[in-house]
Amino acid sequence: MLHDDRAALRSEAAARLGAGGFLAPDEEAAELLAAAGGDGARLEALVARRLTGEPLAWITGSTTFCGLRVLVDPGVYVPRPHTEALALRAAERLPADGAAVDVCSGSGAIAAVLRARRPQARVIAADIDERSVDCARRNGVDAVQGDLLAAVPAALRGVVDVITAVVPYVPAHELRYLQRDTFTFESTLAYDGGRDGARLLRRLVRESTRFVRPGGVLLLELGGDQAQVLAPVLAAAGYGTPRVLADEDGDVRGVEARR
Numbered sequence: 001m002l003h004d005d006r007a008a009l010r011s012e013a014a015a016r017l018g019a020g021g022f023l024a025p026d027e028e029a030a031e032l033l034a035a036a037g038g039d040g041a042r043l044e045a046l047v048a049r050r051l052t053g054e055p056l057a058w059i060t061g062s063t064t065f066c067g068l069r070v071l072v073d074p075g076v077y078v079p080r081p082h083t084e085a086l087a088l089r090a091a092e093r094l095p096a097d098g099a100a101v102d103v104c105s106g107s108g109a110i111a112a113v114l115r116a117r118r119p120q121a122r123v124i125a126a127d128i129d130e131r132s133v134d135c136a137r138r139n140g141v142d143a144v145q146g147d148l149l150a151a152v153p154a155a156l157r158g159v160v161d162v163i164t165a166v167v168p169y170v171p172a173h174e175l176r177y178l179q180r181d182t183f184t185f186e187s188t189l190a191y192d193g194g195r196d197g198a199r200l201l202r203r204l205v206r207e208s209t210r211f212v213r214p215g216g217v218l219l220l221e222l223g224g225d226q227a228q229v230l231a232p233v234l235a236a237a238g239y240g241t242p243r244v245l246a247d248e249d250g251d252v253r254g255v256e257a258r259r
């Protein structure tokens with residue numbers, strides 16, 4: 001296909017996406033054109049899917065996370081840019097020959113970053129959802145299926161240096177305020193954190209003590225006032241004063257606690 005044809009297809013797709021209210025129409029058009037292999041009819045079909053609000057990563061089959069290409073199968077939570085800082089922090093905390101568990105791992109994006117940055121370390125991902133576990137394995141991650149830490153090998157008890165988790169933490173009454181793509185396509189299994197959003201966070205803090213070694217760290221994504229809600233739970237589980245992690249806008253994005 002001639003360069004000019006591709007440019008015309010791309011700009012036509014970008015115009016349709018822009019008119020549909022998408023915020024990065026040029027970038028999305030480029031990704032969809034690549035996924036369509038430059039074929040106009042196929043591009044047309046992919047743009048039509050995107051205009052329904054279907055997540056871009058489900059249509060193209062992948063996204064970028066911490067510079068890595070991560071496969072994302074339809075139905076699997078799409079890793080978000082705001083989680084990258086947590087993954088990079090976890091990699092810093094993980095010794096070269098250490099052990100890490102990523103709980104509620106979805107596509108395995110965080111575990112994939114840990115593997116890439118600490119290739120000698122033992123990294124296990126765990127998710128309750130079969131599609132997510134399959135997807136994580138396709139991303140080269142050692143993934144197990146189960147509720148929180150239930151399926152993590154017993155050999156890791158008491159020796160884990162880092163546990164990361166992006167559990168579902170949206171308060172049930174706020175689920176309806178999620179973005180259209182999320183609300184329409186993604187499963188509430190990935191979001192619903194119960195009445196105050198902290199139901200699974202509390203459980204994980206308590207259950208984590210079986211695996212995190214003394215001196216090891218727990219890195220949790222959360223939001224709103226959940227860092228305060230969790231502080232007494234962390235203290236009761238034997239963790240030191242948690243460090244609250246905020247993004248560049250000052251919004252609370254997580255906590256780090258050392259055992």
Ligand SMILES: C[S@@+](CC[C@H](N)C(=O)[O-])C[C@H]1O[C@@H](n2cnc3c(N)ncnc32)[C@H](O)[C@@H]1O
Pocket residue numbers: 077078079080083103104105106107108109110126127128129132146147148165166167168189190191200
């Ligand atoms: C918000 S997504 C995070 C996925 C991934 N960590 C990421 O950041 O891209 C939450 C994930 O938790 C999983 N999940 C929900 N309840 C769970 C449970 N009780 N035990 C394990 N995984 C669970 C969902 O299947 C989903 O993949």
